[in-house]
Amino acid sequence: MTYCLLIPFFKRGVGTGSLHLLANCLLSLSFSLLVASPANAQMDARAQAHLALATAYVHAELLSLAMQETDQVLAVSPQLPLGLGLKAVIYQKQGRLALAAQFFQQASLLAPQNAQIAHNWGVFECEQGLYESAFLKFELAQRQSEGLERDKSLWIWGVCLLQNQQWEAAHLKMNEPYQRQASFFSEALVMASLKIQLGRDAEAEKILDKVNDSPSVSAQSLWLSVQLAQRQRQAVKKNHWGKMLGLLFSNSVQWRAYQLEASHD
Secondary structure (H helix, E strand, O other): OOOOEEOOOOOOOOOOOOOOOOEEOOOOOOHHHHHHOHHHOOOOHHHHHHHHHHHHHHHOOOHHHHHHHHHHHHHHOOOOHHHHHHHHHHHHHHOOHHHHHHHHHHHHHHOOOOHHHHHHHHHHHHHOOOHHHHHHHHHHHHHOOOHHHHHHHHHHHHHHHHHOOOHHHHHHHHHHHHHHOHHHHHHHHHHHHHHHHOOOHHHHHHHHHHHHOOOOOOHHHHHHHHHHHHHOOOHHHHHHHHHHHHHHOOOOHHHHHHHHHHHHO
């Protein structure tokens, strides 16, 4: 599973900060989930291998090869829910949306309680702006899963709420899985930006300080820290993050923006 990548930034001149999101929502395609699913219990080893290979090809964006492997599975088991669900994902990534919707529907009818199918269908519907329907899919996915898989569905549900500009509801869905899962550290900028949007500046500052003091530090995290420090009128901290930005990322767009702001000031 890879998550939705959200790229946050602030427009200069907006007093409270404005969260802008570029979302590239990806999908739940864990082979461990494929093997463990009740809908997959009767699949023979050969079909499992083809489906695992198809999943790997989807991750690698080798969609024609992924389709070939999926079709081999469906030629033997045409009513296999996870095979139909994976074919829906491939059509979705190819931009063949009507076919994707058709195959998600077929897969869900055959396995109405399958968490992976519900999760991926929710991502698809969220991308189409069908928010209320997507929320129902995510609710089912998190109810039918546990642990990390459940937290992934809660996180994506929150991302969909963000896209619908439901900031408080998004925070409720995303904050707990973010706190529980160490693997969500890569999403720290999403949480920091959301907390800033909600006026939780101290919480956002704590997240950003942790990122900037880790190997995950980036021009984006430092730039967000600069802007937050400016908003909080923390001149010393703003200068500190600005110096780090120039030292570590002197060729970045963010460093040029910082220099431009400094010249205006």
